[in-house]
Amino acid sequence: MMKNTRRGRLLAAVAVGALALSAAACGSDDPAPSGAASGSASAPAEKVEITLQTFGGGENFAYDEAVKAWNASHPNVQVKYVNLTDRFEDTYLPQVLQWLEAGSGAGDIIGMDEGAMGLMSARPQYFADLSQYGLDSRKADFPEYKWNTGINKDGKLYALGTDIGGMAMCYRTDLFKQAGLPTNRDEVSALWPDWNAYLETGKKFKAAMPKVGFVDGANTVYNSVLAQEAGKNGGQVYFDTNQTLIVDKNPGVKAAFDYVQQLSTAGLTAKLRSWTEEWNTGLQKGSFATMGCPSWMLGVISGTSGEGNANNWDVAAVPGGSGNWGGSWLMVPSQSKHPKEAAEVLNYLTGKDGHVAAFKEGGNFPSSLPAQQDPAVADAKNPYFNDAPSGPIFSASVAKLSPVFFGEKHAQVKAAVEEVLVGADQGSVKWADAWTRFVEEGVKASG
Amino acid sequence: MSLDVDAGHRTRTLPSNQRRHARPPGPRRLLSWLDLRAAPYFFVSPYFVLFAIFGVFPLIFTLWVSLHDWQLAGDKTFIGMENYTELLADDKFWNSVVNTVAIFVIATVPQLLLALLLANALNKRLRGRLILRLSVLAPLVTSVVAVAVVFTQLYGRDYGMVNWLLSLVGVEPIHWQNASWSSWIAIATMVDWRWTGYNAIIYLAAMQTIPKDLYEAAAIDGASPRKQFWGITVPLLKPTIIFTVIVSTIGGFTLFAEPVMFGSGLMTGGTTGQFQTVAMFIVKEGFRDFQYGYAAAAAWILFLLILISALINFALVRGLGRSR
Structure with a gap:
């Protein structure tokens, strides 16, 4: 599902006038009180319908089979699974926010992308406290990062994890061979135990292959380094836990920035930006040799590079050993009339069975630790990538992933500062001015 | 809005209408009055109604919103011209x-x-x-x-x-x-x-x-x-x-x-x-x-x-x- 949220590529023709219209859709100022209090004490004999709303293209949350199995064994709690749209940022998120504000319209369970978790965490009034329904017992099932992101600013558990991106390093075996580098995935992983070694490998590669980029562009590397550095700094990225902007003070941010600058000024990037036409073409024509790879990126690579490049790609470990890009959560809006049943369904979908079913149906990599150990996930091999054992690679990358605090405006600041990085990499911003501009843009986006 | 003003204006200027008004209004007469006076406005109204809903209202509502610090699913405070x-x-x-x-x-x-x-x-x-x-x-x-x-x-x-x-x-x-x-x-x-x-x-x-x-x-x-x-x-x-x-x-x-x-x-x-x-x-x-x-x-x-x-x-x- 992540693949489509991030590429805002197919354009929805959002007319300017629609702004006023959609703003008009939210009239009431206070959210309606939760139906649970006024409801009929949810008699178990009554038939209850739970609406599950998600987003994403293709298989999106891949819950068709899981929902079918649940409905077959729970005649009194029937789940209606609705995938609203394939567009998260410009369609799903504004719509859900309007429903939350209006006090009706949102499903009993809604899916939420990582990018909006900071925003939702700062709005605890709209979501049910899942620990009321006993879901706080699930802590041991999730990596620390995934679990902590589901706790809002009031310290309440309001969301449980579905899939997780994790992070690996995809690389082109054919280009590595031409450059005289090893091609076996274990030997390649051993080339870069940390990011400095990755940089040195890149320089070697560049010396042998001056016309090919070592890495596609700035973003993925930046975020992987940042996640590892943030772990060393108490899990803070752009905001501290008081929602104060610390983009200029966080040494982790500066370290990640400096690393990307080194990589870029050494000429190791192909100066591409993910999801652009050039990037797609670069994937097909082999314009770069490595790329930061969350689990869902494997499908993007095989889909974009095409059959002609089958087995040209392989998957190695990410430098530093951990990282993540993307992933989603499920939550129960407090406007739900049946929060108890909704929490039960949520518990099932984010449990081992729900995760394994979604992995089988859509390849969504489970954040649930028991599901990661299930043979269906652990023994999965990816034929396009020389039968790389994707399960263990991605499990390892999220096991040690540090929890990160997402401020309310995290997504806006992230988008704004990464724009400067891409600009500096591609040459529209001078590296000499880049850091000042990086901080300025972060400050503007947070206001 | 223009419908009422126009119709009222006409009835006042025509003396014959005043005389007719004095008579007890039968349902038939009302119908024929509606047919003659209101029907034309009724037939052109769809455009104006749609325009009011999708043209005028958003325009004015946007103006209203623009005078606020209006966060979606968040605070909305009146701040006058500050946005501008x-x-x-x-x-x-x-x-x-x-x-x-x-x-x-x-x-x-x-x-x-x-x-x-x-x-x-x-x-x-x-x-x-x-x-x-x-x-x-x-x-x-x-x-x-x-x-x-x-x-x-x-x-x-x-x-x-x-x-x-x-x-x-x-x-x-x-x-x-x-x-x-x-x-x-x-x-x-x-x-x-x-x-x-x-x-x-x-x-x-x-x-x-x-x-x-x-x-x-x-x-x-x-x-x-x-x-x-x-x-x-x-x-x-x-x-x-x-x-x-x-x-x-x-x-x-x-x-x-x-x-x-x-x-x-x-x-x-x-x-x-x-x-x-x-x-x-x-x-x-x-x-x-x-x-x-x-x-x-x-x-x-x-x-x-x-x-x-x-x-x-x-x-x-x-x-x-x-x-x-």
Whole structure:
């Protein structure tokens, strides 16, 4: 599902006038009180319908089979699974926010992308406290990062994890061979135990292959380094836990920035930006040799590079050993009339069975630790990538992933500062001015 | 609203109506009164009702929103004109205005001139005239997104056809998105590809209403075809030219799809906002950063900008024929 949220590529023709219209859709100022209090004490004999709303293209949350199995064994709690749209940022998120504000319209369970978790965490009034329904017992099932992101600013558990991106390093075996580098995935992983070694490998590669980029562009590397550095700094990225902007003070941010600058000024990037036409073409024509790879990126690579490049790609470990890009959560809006049943369904979908079913149906990599150990996930091999054992690679990358605090405006600041990085990499911003501009843009986006 | 005022006015001025009012009103009489007086308004009302709901109300509601710090699913506090003062001092907003105006000028001036010449050519006796006339309209029926996708590929940095052609004459590959001027030109060509034919057909239709004897008289007086074009055709086309200029102004100032596609679907319009138009700025503020009040204020300023520039263009074009 992540693949489509991030590429805002197919354009929805959002007319300017629609702004006023959609703003008009939210009239009431206070959210309606939760139906649970006024409801009929949810008699178990009554038939209850739970609406599950998600987003994403293709298989999106891949819950068709899981929902079918649940409905077959729970005649009194029937789940209606609705995938609203394939567009998260410009369609799903504004719509859900309007429903939350209006006090009706949102499903009993809604899916939420990582990018909006900071925003939702700062709005605890709209979501049910899942620990009321006993879901706080699930802590041991999730990596620390995934679990902590589901706790809002009031310290309440309001969301449980579905899939997780994790992070690996995809690389082109054919280009590595031409450059005289090893091609076996274990030997390649051993080339870069940390990011400095990755940089040195890149320089070697560049010396042998001056016309090919070592890495596609700035973003993925930046975020992987940042996640590892943030772990060393108490899990803070752009905001501290008081929602104060610390983009200029966080040494982790500066370290990640400096690393990307080194990589870029050494000429190791192909100066591409993910999801652009050039990037797609670069994937097909082999314009770069490595790329930061969350689990869902494997499908993007095989889909974009095409059959002609089958087995040209392989998957190695990410430098530093951990990282993540993307992933989603499920939550129960407090406007739900049946929060108890909704929490039960949520518990099932984010449990081992729900995760394994979604992995089988859509390849969504489970954040649930028991599901990661299930043979269906652990023994999965990816034929396009020389039968790389994707399960263990991605499990390892999220096991040690540090929890990160997402401020309310995290997504806006992230988008704004990464724009400067891409600009500096591609040459529209001078590296000499880049850091000042990086901080300025972060400050503007947070206001 | 106008319905009540008009109907009431009429009944008061007609004495016969007053007399009729004195009589006890039977249901039949009421029906016939409704038929005569109210029915016409009823029949034209759908447009006005729809316009009120989808035109007037959003306009006024946007104004109301623009006076607030209006966060989606968050606080809404009345702040008066603060959004406007902040906006007028926001260099990102002015950057988007400059981009929009620049793309508009780069796109519209050659587009309308080209359309005029094209229409003039199509107005001559030609073999396969119908096919030619239809073919200039063809770009209009292609989807704007399709046009933008294809053009964005043509302008690709690494494997684009434009850079390949330029490389044949020794020009280094251009990263079209990277600089303002190059991105403006690229987007302007997309706009022109789509709209030149449309304007040409409108000019052609207007040209065919110009009486032939004017040209015959001019030819007898020894005026060259070029002189006839500038001396007869263009002045007589002035109302049509004014129409196309105003329509192009509105289109140019709300330019959205092409620059968005050109920037890979992002609302930022390039890494430093090289081609972020005002419409993109509004969507970014409203739907990416959820600052509805700020976006609404920008939408109102855009509305005023369109009004002002349409008036300026109207004045400029009206002066066009006079100097000749």
